[in-house]
Amino acid sequence: MPVFRYALERWPAAPYRLVVLHRGPLAAEEQEIVEQLSDASIEEIPYSNFEVQLADLAAQPDALLERFWNQAGSPPLPCMILLYPPEERIGGAVWSGRLTMNNASVLVDSPVRREVAKRLLEGHSAVWVLLECGDSEKDTSAKAFLQSHLEQMEQILELPAAVRGTLARETEPIVATTPPLQIRFSLLTLSRTDPAESALVAMLLHSEGDLFQYSAFPLAFPVFGRGRALYALVGKGITGANIGEACRFLVGPCSCQAKALNPGTDLLIVADWDAGLAGSIVEALESQLVLGLAKGALLRNMLVALALIVLVVAFLAVRIARQTAKHQL
Template identity: 45%
Template sequence: MNLEVKIDSKKFGESSAASMELFYPPRSAGPRTPPIWSGALTMENAKTLVDSSARREVVSRLLSGESAVWVLIESGNKEKDDRAMIEIEKAIAKAEAELKIPDGVLTVAEARKVSAGNERDLNATLRSSIPLKIQFSLIRIARSNPGESIFREMLLHMESDLGEFRNEPMVFPVFGRGRALEPLIARGINRANIFEHSSYFCGACSCEIKNQNPGVDLLISANWEAAIAGNEVVVEKSLPPLLGIGALTGKATDGEEVTETTGSVSSDLISRPWIMVGGVILLMLVFGSVLILRNKRY
């Protein structure tokens, strides 16, 4: 869990009631931004930092094999919230009916049928005991729900400008190991946008470094390593290029999945300079596509 704890010794003795504050990691140089949440230093609040009923439900659904969980932060306006829910549910139904697991990927059951004597490229093997399926679901969180106050503020401060839309419903897709993407907001919550996001989650695996991927890791108490260990899902052939989020279409220069090796990275890059060129092009596409997505999501 990526949580750094800092104790402000200068405030010792100021009050008998200790407090705690939650910040996002600095996004740029300069003064520290205000905390996204603050409260009394109690065991209950300490537990709520990383755990709540909604987050437990998100973890449960992801570990059951769902491709992503859509978390709807309600506006408090019933008409707006219900309209958003209807759009999400219709898009989920369309995605589950039309999206398919990428070609060349075997389910756990299929992988077990592969003969032990057959040689397999370990670079094309995904290890997981989680079912492989196309499935999505929705969780609604009211802005007045005190049990989800920290989780709610965590989402609502994912970007610095989200405070301008506090009277609008927002939906955050959560996928993988509790990683959330930028929200769709108000009229941006529509079937087309949600379907495009869903296509990204069901696309072929990406070779990008996690910090270069869109979104942020949420504070969630879950033993992801233990949950995904166990079986293998085998990729029998080269995967198609990763389809991005909406316009986020990072064109892969090599369709096969890549894992770490013990060989010399520098010598490999020298012998294969096209990888560096492809990486630069991929990053340019990703950053450009994120800007396009931001313009579409409202």
């Protein structure tokens, strides 16, 4: 099973932690914002991947949260601080902002994230997000180069041999699945200065420790599965070889099924992934594998039984022949 499809079906996105820092009681309009955030969180929507935590620093000081607040530039309270899922092992604040309705909306959702989820549920193997640097010449060149090589990868790469063999048999469980299993790469551009995408930009730039120092270069992130960014290709590192390596990994067989042991960082994308899947190619292929193993075991057992029968018949024939010869004497 290719990595991208296994990830779409079997790797749920880990939940981010959204901390609302304040001192003393929240005003009525502030409490309303928190309630709307809670309604969109994993506590209320099972497919969401963020949880909300209220932290009143006046009632219960928290040294770690205050450190995150200081790292974020000590924005006026009440404020929101977004933290990566613990399993990502990335410390520090991802994003921070005042507790306003606009900031809450930007944090939870954005046009680019909606389009990424839409394409992945349409069957794209990966959606490459090109984070622009603001230099039109560099951005245009990187976009054209990336687009050209992604089209080449679609033509060159093949699904794993075992998958191709199963698809060739056109078994009903495979044919009926949605989205279709295919090799398809697409490209989206993302401006670093787009206010509506500030949370997504922050998630991408914080996914690796040194990406902020490359502000003068475009960055390319392949996003797959349920909104998991594989890693960044930076500036001159956006080469045909590096693009090919990333694509081959995503299309190649998923040799390690544990998400935590594979590269990548989950993004905060609220999308009903399960609702967009009809049937499971992973389960269908696993069933085919089990059936194949069972048939193989049955064939082996039949051959062993046949060999035993042959031995018994041969033994009896020899015994009868000896007895016949003895009586003749």
